[in-house]
Amino acid sequence: MNHALRRAMANAKMTEAHLADVCGVDAKTVGRWISEPSRIPHARHRWAASEALGEEESALWPNAVRSALTTGPDREDRPGLSVPFGCACKPLEVARDEGAA
Known part of the structure; x- marks a missing residue:
């Protein structure tokens, strides 16, 4: 479970349906973002959700940000x-x- 996303939604008093409307996705998709932590939304949806929730993208989906950075020799x-x-x-x-x- 993506506890950070769930907590941010609770703090913002936002339902899955409302966040889905803001992000332009189906409410079931938001439910999958929460219940399946390995599921990482497309960048445009992460940005929309982060802005709507008033949270940093890296706080909600740390693996998305980590995988976008190229590291190593x-x-x-x-x-x-x-x-x-x-x-x-x-x-x-x-x-x-x-x-x-």
Whole structure:
């Protein structure tokens, strides 16, 4: 059971049917989100539910956020390019080539 979602709905005094209307899904779908913790809604539905309930998405579906993050040594495996992960700059090899031109 997704206790965080159930608790957030109770705090917001929101029924499954009302949350379903807000998210644009069937009430049975919301029921599955609660009863089957492995079921993770599509991103647009998670965002709508989080906003309606006044909770962070990561608090309601921590596995969804965790699975969206790429971790580990292979997260940015580009042989030959010396670019720090997440850097918006040009690879060092490209910058060196442009400087020589």
